[in-house]
Amino acid sequence: MDSPSGNSSMSTKLQSSGSEEDLQALMDQRKRKRMQSNRESAKRSRMRKQKQMDDLMGQVSELRKENSEILTSINITTQHFVRVEAENSVLRARMAELSHRLQSLNDILSYINTSTGVHFYVAR
Numbered sequence: 001m002d003s004p005s006g007n008s009s010m011s012t013k014l015q016s017s018g019s020e021e022d023l024q025a026l027m028d029q030r031k032r033k034r035m036q037s038n039r040e041s042a043k044r045s046r047m048r049k050q051k052q053m054d055d056l057m058g059q060v061s062e063l064r065k066e067n068s069e070i071l072t073s074i075n076i077t078t079q080h081f082v083r084v085e086a087e088n089s090v091l092r093a094r095m096a097e098l099s100h101r102l103q104s105l106n107d108i109l110s111y112i113n114t115s116t117g118v119h120f121y122v123a124r
Contacts, residue, residue: 109120
């Protein structure tokens with residue numbers, strides 16, 4: 001005959017074994033949830049990084065477009081500057097030529113004024 005303590009020992013082992021299985025199942029379930037949560041977190045992280053990359057690529061594209069527009073504007077301004085400089089050079093040469101002619105005419109008028117006694121206005 002089995003003693004009452006012998007049966008209870010066997011029963012405790014069965015309960016303990018069942019309890020360990022339940023504990024293992026609970027730990028496995030928590031591990032699966034943690035793994036799933038980590039996968040979802042990693043996916044969100046990848047999506048966030050992809051969005052950042054897309055945003056940065058958009059900024060790069062916009063900045064390249066702006067740079068191109070600025071370069072075009074600089075080229076147009078440079079061409080305008082070169083034309084104005086050339087025109088100024090021509091005008092300076094023309095001014096020097098006209099100043100020289102005026103001086104020559106004034107010299108002639110001065111000579112006439114001195115020689116004839118008739119006074120013509122001499123521009124200075």
